[in-house]
Structure formats: C-alpha cells, structure tokens
Amino acid sequence: MFQPLEVCTPVPLPKTVSELVTLLYKDLSLRDRVIMSRLSENELDATVYLAMAKTIRREFGLYSHNQPLISSCMGYLGTDYDSYEDPAMVIIKELWKKTKSIHHLRLVRH
Numbered sequence: 001m002f003q004p005l006e007v008c009t010p011v012p013l014p015k016t017v018s019e020l021v022t023l024l025y026k027d028l029s030l031r032d033r034v035i036m037s038r039l040s041e042n043e044l045d046a047t048v049y050l051a052m053a054k055t056i057r058r059e060f061g062l063y064s065h066n067q068p069l070i071s072s073c074m075g076y077l078g079t080d081y082d083s084y085e086d087p088a089m090v091i092i093k094e095l096w097k098k099t100k101s102i103h104h105l106r107l108v109r110h
Helices: 017-027 030-037 041-059 067-074 087-102
Strands: none
Touching (some): 017 067, 030 087
8 A cells, every 4th residue: 555755855856957857767668668669750740749848847857947957958959960959858858769779679589
C-alpha cells in the first residue's frame, strides 16, 4: 500500500541538456523507449513534441528560472539544430537520439 513520505526533499533542477535527457530516459518505460527509437524525425516533431514540450518547459524551468538549462539548450541551436527550434525541442530530440542509439534493431544469428 502507498505510504506517504515523511519528508519531502526537493530535487534540484537539471542544469544541462545531458542531465535532463538522462533523467527523462530513466523515467521512460522500455516499451516507450523502443517506440520512440523507431519514430522518424517528422513523427517525433508531430507527436512527441506536441505531447511533451509544454510539460518539459513547465517542470524543468524553461518558462522562468532555470537559466543554466536554457543556456545549455541554446548551445545546440545554430550548430546541431536550426536556430528556430526551441529549448524543449532540443531536449526531446536529444532524448530521441539517445533512444535510437541504444534501442536500434540488431541482426541476431542463430
């Protein structure tokens, strides 16, 4: 049965894209990781971005006060990403890249 926490200890917000991607990746179920790894970039933009972007912005301080994370995201823009993309898209695409690199299909010989 659920037991309430005696002490609620706030967790510090991630300060880099890498920290946040690691946190989000650990939170995804294996099923969701595999599904995400099989999405094309267009599917990612159309489905995952629309579903996750607002929550990422709100929960990790992109709307307001997490300047280190915002700066980390901005470091990707203009180099790895188009300059019109927002920080939430950077995070989602980096999470997608991680799932693709780990959960790709492999040939298994008998």
